Amino acid sequence: MMNIDLVFKIAGLGILISVFNMVLKQAEKEEQAQMLTLVGVIIVLMVIIQLIDQLFTSVRSIFGF
Amino acid sequence: MEIIEIVGLGIIGMIMSVVIKQYQPEFAVQLSLVVGIIIFVLMLGKISVIIDVLKKLATRANVDMVYFQTILKIIGIAYIAEFGAQVCRDAGEGVIATKIEFAAKLLIMVLGIPIMLAILESVMQLLP
Numbered sequence A: 001m002m003n004i005d006l007v008f009k010i011a012g013l014g015i016l017i018s019v020f021n022m023v024l025k026q027a028e029k030e031e032q033a034q035m036l037t038l039v040g041v042i043i044v045l046m047v048i049i050q051l052i053d054q055l056f057t058s059v060r061s062i063f064g065f
Numbered sequence B: 001m002e003i004i005e006i007v008g009l010g011i012i013g014m015i016m017s018v019v020i021k022q023y024q025p026e027f028a029v030q031l032s033l034v035v036g037i038i039i040f041v042l043m044l045g046k047i048s049v050i051i052d053v054l055k056k057l058a059t060r061a062n063v064d065m066v067y068f069q070t071i072l073k074i075i076g077i078a079y080i081a082e083f084g085a086q087v088c089r090d091a092g093e094g095v096i097a098t099k100i101e102f103a104a105k106l107l108i109m110v111l112g113i114p115i116m117l118a119i120l121e122s123v124m125q126l127l128p
Helices: A002-026 A030-063 B002-021 B025-060 B065-090 B094-126
Strands: none
Touching (some): A002 B025, A030 B065, B002 B025
């Protein structure tokens, strides 16, 4: 099932980025940690936007907008 | 038994969201959004079945299709607005959620005005 795959993907990305974040914070590279978080959020947003588009398209076709 | 699938998805999403929330709240919000969208998309198929049955009943009862379409549009607006507002409220943006609900109410009102006018017309015709 590809649906649960997506949840695992986003959760894994979140955990991975939080680990990298901790490492970067320990190395006193606060700005780079911030940038890493931003990039992660944007990557997940790319995936989510496609999903939202799918949702809106199907709602539009079902409810006859 | 699709309900097992959905409840399992919800519980897994909830656990992951709770775990991630302490480290990265941004990802927790996105995760809950994705779980919500997946459940919504899974249910849309069922909704279309229900709507087909309703459409058949409406044609059999000779209801004007314009009214039926309006009702469908209102239901769609309500679903989408509720979804968006809840996601916003979940992320702690109550103000945006309230604005979304306000816009949805207004749009529903705009769609409903022609029906209201039609009712008023028929009442006026009934009255001598």
